[in-house]
Amino acid sequence: MKFNHTEEIAQYTPHWQGERFANGRPKVPSDILRRMKKITIEEAWGPLWNRGYTFQFEGDFKIIHPQQVMVGRAVTAVMVPKRPDLHDALLRYGHEQEGRKGFFNQWVIDELEEDDVVVVDLFDKIFKGTYVGGNLSTAISTRTKRGGAVIWGGIRDNQQIVEIDNINVFYRGSDPTAIEDVTMVGMNTPTRIGRAICLPGDVVLATPSGVIFIPPHLAELVVVQAEKSQVRDIFGFVRLRDLTYSTAQIDSAWPVALWEDFLHWFGSAAEAQEYHHLNWDEELAEARRLGDQGSQAGVRL
Known part of the structure; x- marks a missing residue:
């Protein structure tokens, strides 16, 4: 050996x-x-x-x-x-x-x-x-x-x-x-x-x-997912304190309007600055896709 x-x-x-x-x-x-x-x-x-x-x-x-x-x-x-x-x-x-x-x-x-x-x-x-x-x-x-x-x-x-x-x-x-x-x-x-x-x-x-x-091939994915979870939690705490959303809204899948609110906050809040390397295109696209599916289902009904 x-x-x-x-x-x-x-x-x-x-x-x-x-x-x-x-x-x-x-x-x-x-x-x-x-x-x-x-x-x-x-x-x-x-x-x-x-x-x-x-x-x-x-x-x-x-x-x-x-x-x-x-x-x-x-x-x-x-x-x-x-x-x-x-x-x-x-x-x-x-x-x-x-x-x-x-x-x-x-x-x-x-x-x-x-x-x-x-x-x-x-x-x-x-x-x-x-x-x-x-x-x-x-x-x-x-x-x-x-x-x-x-x-x-x-x-x-x-x-x-x-x-x-x-x-x-x-x-x-x-x-x-x-x-x-x-x-x-x-x-x-x-x-x-x-x-x-x-x-x-x-x-x-x-x-x-x-x-x-x-595992090394999962290290970046682990970090990115953790950082996204962290900054979403920070946003959630802010919005819960000012009574903008309920806990059920924060803990559920976010609709497009909530994502847009988050991204506006993300771009300007001091607490989010260290996370500005993160990209949210995939999450926003998924919210829009789910929103479109819901609208189409409503039309069929």
């Missing part, structure tokens, strides 16, 4: 048509990552669930910075319990054939780039399952700038890691022991994190609610 294999990564992610890193990992644009940081788990979850991606969320973590949202591109690793023959063969292969140094967890962190998040299946091992401590977390901070780690296993040196404020770490537990008796059988391969599956290049959205892994 090869670690971090370009052809395999491309095979895992065939729907991504955008830029890739040199190893084939999808490179979702930085602007999408920036915008993703402002949405909630629930807003991201809906578009994925409705498209059949029902195993993308896991919420059972401890968090180094509980109120700090983390967003980045996944770099994945799969660890298994140590079996000596397999362990020795893979460690030797990495050292001799791929020129890697140190232990398996160091290999993964050496691959990190800006805005990356390490996503590790350590089979929920905490005692002798501490994937990072103070040193490797510092390396993550230096390499990713604002990324971090999601570890289905343990960490150590919590008091040191909590002082690193530009990254976050989601983990299962902590222990003073060093990592031992584990073998990496995959780097940038499909990775299971609790109930969820993560692929290399997925956008990791990690909040106090938990972690959701967003």
Whole structure:
């Protein structure tokens, strides 16, 4: 086997048509990552669930910075319990054939780039399952700038890691022991994190609610749908406060007149300025289509 294999990564992610890193990992644009940081788990979850991606969320973590949202591109690793023959063969292969140094967890962190998040299946091992401590977390901070780690296993040196404020770490537990008796059988391969599956290049959205892994080809759609929901909610609150519409009108499909009111507000309201990159042609066209169908039905009656 090869670690971090370009052809395999491309095979895992065939729907991504955008830029890739040199190893084939999808490179979702930085602007999408920036915008993703402002949405909630629930807003991201809906578009994925409705498209059949029902195993993308896991919420059972401890968090180094509980109120700090983390967003980045996944770099994945799969660890298994140590079996000596397999362990020795893979460690030797990495050292001799791929020129890697140190232990398996160091290999993964050496691959990190800006805005990356390490996503590790350590089979929920905490005692002798501490994937990072103070040193490797510092390396993550230096390499990713604002990324971090999601570890289905343990960490150590919590008091040191909590002082690193530009990254976050989601983990299962902590222990003073060093990592031992584990073998990496995959780097940038499909990775299971609790109930969820993560692929290399997925956008990791990690909040106090938990972690959701967003396929790269759906990242922009997720962000746009979330932003549209947010700004429509803002408009709805404004119009409910001034008694223009009832809650039933705001919560139902909007007719053309309500859409036109929204678009007038959208173009001038200060609260909507950060959403001005959004386009509403499709929604307005659909409202007009439904309105025309209703009129034609009325004529037939």
